[in-house]
Amino acid sequence: MERDYSAVRRPDDVYFFATCLVDLFCPEAGMDAIQLLEREGIRVHFPEDQTCCGQPAYTSGYADEARAVAKVQLGLFPNDWPVIVPSGSCGGMIRHHYPKLFAGDAALKAKADALSERVFELTEFFVKVLKVNWKGSGATKKVALHTSCSARREMGTHLHARELLGQLGNVELLNHSHESECCGFGGTFAVRQPDISAAMAGDKADALKETGAEQFLSADGGCLMNIDGTLAKRRDSFRGQHLASFLWHNTERQGEKA
Amino acid sequence: MSARDNIFRKLRAASTTTLPAPDAAISAHYASLPRTAKDQLAQEFAEKITAWHAEVHAVPRGAWLDKLKEVLAAKGIATLLYAPATAHGQALEAAGIAGLKPYDRPIDEWKQELFENVDAAITGTRGAIAETGTMIVWPDATEPRLMSLVPPIHIALVDADAVVPTLYDAITQQKWTAGGNTLPTNALLVTGPSKTADIQQTLAYGAHGPKELVVLLLTGEAQ
Amino acid sequence: MSNNTTHTLQFVPGTEFKRRAAEVVANPFLRKSFRGAMDFLMMKRAAQFPDPELLERQRDLAEHIRRYSLSKLPQLLEQLEANLTRNGVTVHWAETPDEANAIILDICRRHDTKLMVKGKSMVSEEVELNHAMHAAGIDALESDMGEYIVQLADEKPSHIIMPAIHKTKQQIAELFAAKVPGVSYTEDVDALIQIGRDVLRKKFMEAEVGLSGVNFAVAETGTLCLVENEGNGRMCTTVPNVHIAITGIEKVVEKLEHVVPLYGLLTRSATGQAITTYFNVITGPRREGEKDGPKEMHLVLVDNGRTQAFADEQLRQTLQCIRCGACMNHCPVYTRIGGHAYGTTYPGPIGKIVSPHMMGLAATHVLPGASTLCGACGEVCPVKIPIPDLLIRLREEATHDAKPGHAPLVGQGAGKTAFASFAFKGFAFLYSRPALYRLFTWTATRFRFLTPAKQAGWTDTRTPLTPAAKSLRDLLAERQNRR
Ligand code: SF4
Numbered sequence: 001m002e003r004d005y006s007a008v009r010r011p012d013d014v015y016f017f018a019t020c021l022v023d024l025f026c027p028e029a030g031m032d033a034i035q036l037l038e039r040e041g042i043r044v045h046f047p048e049d050q051t052c053c054g055q056p057a058y059t060s061g062y063a064d065e066a067r068a069v070a071k072v073q074l075g076l077f078p079n080d081w082p083v084i085v086p087s088g089s090c091g092g093m094i095r096h097h098y099p100k101l102f103a104g105d106a107a108l109k110a111k112a113d114a115l116s117e118r119v120f121e122l123t124e125f126f127v128k129v130l131k132v133n134w135k136g137s138g139a140t141k142k143v144a145l146h147t148s149c150s151a152r153r154e155m156g157t158h159l160h161a162r163e164l165l166g167q168l169g170n171v172e173l174l175n176h177s178h179e180s181e182c183c184g185f186g187g188t189f190a191v192r193q194p195d196i197s198a199a200m201a202g203d204k205a206d207a208l209k210e211t212g213a214e215q216f217l218s219a220d221g222g223c224l225m226n227i228d229g230t231l232a233k234r235r236d237s238f239r240g241q242h243l244a245s246f247l248w249h250n251t252e253r254q255g256e257k258a
Numbered sequence: 259m260s261a262r263d264n265i266f267r268k269l270r271a272a273s274t275t276t277l278p279a280p281d282a283a284i285s286a287h288y289a290s291l292p293r294t295a296k297d298q299l300a301q302e303f304a305e306k307i308t309a310w311h312a313e314v315h316a317v318p319r320g321a322w323l324d325k326l327k328e329v330l331a332a333k334g335i336a337t338l339l340y341a342p343a344t345a346h347g348q349a350l351e352a353a354g355i356a357g358l359k360p361y362d363r364p365i366d367e368w369k370q371e372l373f374e375n376v377d378a379a380i381t382g383t384r385g386a387i388a389e390t391g392t393m394i395v396w397p398d399a400t401e402p403r404l405m406s407l408v409p410p411i412h413i414a415l416v417d418a419d420a421v422v423p424t425l426y427d428a429i430t431q432q433k434w435t436a437g438g439n440t441l442p443t444n445a446l447l448v449t450g451p452s453k454t455a456d457i458q459q460t461l462a463y464g465a466h467g468p469k470e471l472v473v474l475l476l477t478g479e480a481q
Numbered sequence: 482m483s484n485n486t487t488h489t490l491q492f493v494p495g496t497e498f499k500r501r502a503a504e505v506v507a508n509p510f511l512r513k514s515f516r517g518a519m520d521f522l523m524m525k526r527a528a529q530f531p532d533p534e535l536l537e538r539q540r541d542l543a544e545h546i547r548r549y550s551l552s553k554l555p556q557l558l559e560q561l562e563a564n565l566t567r568n569g570v571t572v573h574w575a576e577t578p579d580e581a582n583a584i585i586l587d588i589c590r591r592h593d594t595k596l597m598v599k600g601k602s603m604v605s606e607e608v609e610l611n612h613a614m615h616a617a618g619i620d621a622l623e624s625d626m627g628e629y630i631v632q633l634a635d636e637k638p639s640h641i642i643m644p645a646i647h648k649t650k651q652q653i654a655e656l657f658a659a660k661v662p663g664v665s666y667t668e669d670v671d672a673l674i675q676i677g678r679d680v681l682r683k684k685f686m687e688a689e690v691g692l693s694g695v696n697f698a699v700a701e702t703g704t705l706c707l708v709e710n711e712g713n714g715r716m717c718t719t720v721p722n723v724h725i726a727i728t729g730i731e732k733v734v735e736k737l738e739h740v741v742p743l744y745g746l747l748t749r750s751a752t753g754q755a756i757t758t759y760f761n762v763i764t765g766p767r768r769e770g771e772k773d774g775p776k777e778m779h780l781v782l783v784d785n786g787r788t789q790a791f792a793d794e795q796l797r798q799t800l801q802c803i804r805c806g807a808c809m810n811h812c813p814v815y816t817r818i819g820g821h822a823y824g825t826t827y828p829g830p831i832g833k834i835v836s837p838h839m840m841g842l843a844a845t846h847v848l849p850g851a852s853t854l855c856g857a858c859g860e861v862c863p864v865k866i867p868i869p870d871l872l873i874r875l876r877e878e879a880t881h882d883a884k885p886g887h888a889p890l891v892g893q894g895a896g897k898t899a900f901a902s903f904a905f906k907g908f909a910f911l912y913s914r915p916a917l918y919r920l921f922t923w924t925a926t927r928f929r930f931l932t933p934a935k936q937a938g939w940t941d942t943r944t945p946l947t948p949a950a951k952s953l954r955d956l957l958a959e960r961q962n963r964r
Contacts, residue, residue: 048915277548279549369686441702465710
């Protein structure tokens with residue numbers, strides 16, 4: 001369902017929820033996302049106690065364990081600022097699944113509901129709330145884009161990322177075949193069903209490469225590691241980058257949008 | 259305890275609250291769809307069922323027998339199964355169509371003949387549906403079920419005035435179940451000849467039922 | 482490389498799923514043909530729904546109808562039974578596959594028949610009726626072209642709508658030439674269909690008993706609706722003297738009007754057709770004075786685990802299903818492995834959520850886990866079953882004991898492993914203690930050179946996951962100090 005942004009004002013402060021994958025495996029992407037936010041004149045707060053949204057346990061059927069982890073995150077955002085997540089699937093976890101996870105406890109449920117309302121995926125926040133006005137810097141680039149399935153279906157991230165890349169002027173976004181299809185990551189799925197997962201990741205890597213793009217982008221750490229790790233194993237020169245890093249290195253701000 | 263008792267016991271043990279009935283939502287939904295103008299319905303039906311691989315001939319009401327003779331000749335139909343107790347059956351008899359074969363006794367007495375020695379059958383319909391190009395076939399004691407199924411060619415008479423926009427309209431306007439009406443033992447919607455795509459998604463006609471469907475769409479003033 | 486799936490039909494999804502999946506994944510021929518077939522079906526469906534808002538309204542309506550029907554399921558079943566009985570149809574109830582087969586066998590024996598012709602019925606596959614009939618010396622012959630092909634090849638359907646979707650016309654040509662007397666090899670699809678038609682027409686004439694499934698059962702009128710393109714369903718329900726219909730108890734709706742939106746979405750979602758060739762609306766056997774139609778009619782209503790799903794409000798949503806198959810057509814896992822690898826009657830996403838109730842979690846607990854939760858299934862489901870949520874729920878039931886106050890599912894907890902419980906306990910312990918987590922990331926980054934080069938399942942086709950040299954919080958701290 002289309003989210004209503006009409007009541008969301010441009011804030012001076014935001015919280016940044018990095019997610020465990022970004023924190024440990026692609027911290028530059030987190031850093032670049034923070035700098036992009038700061039470039040918009042926003043103060044970014046990084047709650048020191050953040051760990052993980054709890055999704056791995058939740059989707060594996062370990063709701064109690066997920067709750068234990070999620071409960072810690074619930075307490076990290078005391079002020080009424082937006083919470084920015086540089087990963088669609090983790091954003092979707094907080095936005096759509098926290099309320100279900102805490103359905104049995106009225107106080108926590110209220111907290112989860114309130115948090116759900118102010119969680120934004122990074123590109124969503126740029127496009128829908130900040131309505132950024134950026135232009136590309138440097139040479140023209142051809143890129144392909146993969147958006148994680150949960151980000152696509154729960155957060156509409158594919159549309160936001162497209163819109164953002166579309167306004168840069170020097171980025172040509174090439175469509176790949178089976179664009180909406182999953183890359184086969186699926187958290188523990190990749191380990192539980194390695195053959196199927198590898199087949200999906202391989203097909204996705206092929207499809208992205210076949211566009212003739214110079215690189216591919218993704219706003220989701222899990223998909224990125226899956227597809228990029230597949231290409232790296234093949235020693236392919238075609239590789240992926242987190243969307244936040246791409247944007248930080250290839251755009252400049254052009255003041256407020258009219 | 260019987261299986262029935264066990265099943266009901268288990269179902270009743272579950273907590274359920276009856277939800278609001280969907281009837282109003284269904285009727286509102288069909289009312290909200292764009293309507294084809296009444297005088298366009300027959301045209302839409304003809305186009306749609308043609309796309310489903312039927313052969314459609316629009317004929318003035320008074321001239322369908324002539325068109326039928328043409329069709330029979332063109333297709334080399336030597337035996338034509340018909341229902342003698344229907345109005346169109348009597349018209350066929352009166353017109354002296356050659357090779358007429360009445361469906362006048364129970365199937366059990368002539369099953370093999372029906373399967374092997376009938377070229378085509380002609381039946382009436384209870385109207386048609388424009389949206390999907392569908393005929394409403396309403397078999398009964400006089401015009402039995404198998405006529406529209408077993409012979410390789412099915413010829414059907416459709417009254418252009420009896421074409422309704424949707425299946426929902428057919429059920430409600432023709433009052434299939436309302437007002438104490440009961441359904442026949444076997445009502446049918448027929449949309450084109452029998453077909454299958456079970457071999458490599460390749461469409462083939464004449465899977466088990468008729469290979470050809472010919473629609474005589476009766477137009478002009480009602481008699 | 483062989484282009485056949487060699488799987489025979491033993492239902493052991495738990496132990497065999499991974500091996501069978503790996504086999505198909507490694508077969509480029511099968512991969513390509515499944516991909517092609519699913520692309521085709523997805524494209525056809527998409528063409529039927531050009532207006533996403535209208536589609537949403539239709540799905541809402543269909544969901545409403547199915548949920549309403551289930552909300553008064555016991556009443557509707559009673560009403561259905563009463564009206565069918567009034568119409569001259571004998572209604573039977575079966576809790577298990579064995580009971581269903583015994584009922585049908587008993588009817589066949591009373592008529593002393595050796596041949597039963599069958600229209601397409603997934604419930605008859607579910608109870609393995611053919612097997613039971615065969616054991617009793619009765620030939621149960623499939624007459625849907627796809628089912629006929631699959632039966633001739635001694636296989637099972639690999640798709641609920643397109644049973645022979647795993648076969649090419651060359652394979653079917655070879656099969657017919659080998660198995661149908663007097664037939665020579667032809668790849669011409671029209672000729673192949675004509676061969677099937679000729680064989681089966683004789684059988685329709687001969688058979689004393691015809692069996693069919695049911696797409697919708699209408700309580701108010703005591704009516705069974707069947708959806709098909711070929712006409713074999715009509716043959717089975719009209720030509721033989723006895724018609725036996727078999728279906729699951731969830732298939733009932735209240736009124737004929739309620740069927741209309743469901744039927745419209747069923748065919749469009751399944752094969753991208755606005756409507757099927759035939760919609761066969763049966764309200765009883767041959768009446769006095771009628772010249773054809775069966776003289777005797779039966780309906781077998783099967784439970785087989787459905788009451789277990791019904792008992793729980795969330796799991797009950799499984800029963801909304803109208804068996805369109807769209808979820809499998811859009812499933813990236815089904816597209817990679819086809820239907821046989823699942824080892825269940827219903828493959829793909831619907832199979833993963835319904836089979837645990839039919840076969841128990843002991844045999845099926847692997848299946849709910851074999852999904853990335855990408856959500857493609859839930860997105861296309863015409864009755865809006867939240868399939869990913871149900872998969873997560875079944876993962877939970879498969880790895881835990883029943884919650885206090887809840888009856889255990891059959892096979893509850895069968896997927897529990899000490900390793901997984903330990904791992905997730907560890908996960909919760911670590912990630913719910915921020916200080917400990919910081920220590921962990923500190924260690925992981927400093928000692929990243931210790932990261933194993935082989936990581937189970939991951940590194941066969943990917944480079945290892947290696948922590949960065951500095952975590953994001955390290956980088957932020959450094960930046961803070963520089964300022
Ligand atoms: S679960 Fe939904 S999509 Fe899948 S077969 Fe059933 S109705 Fe169709």
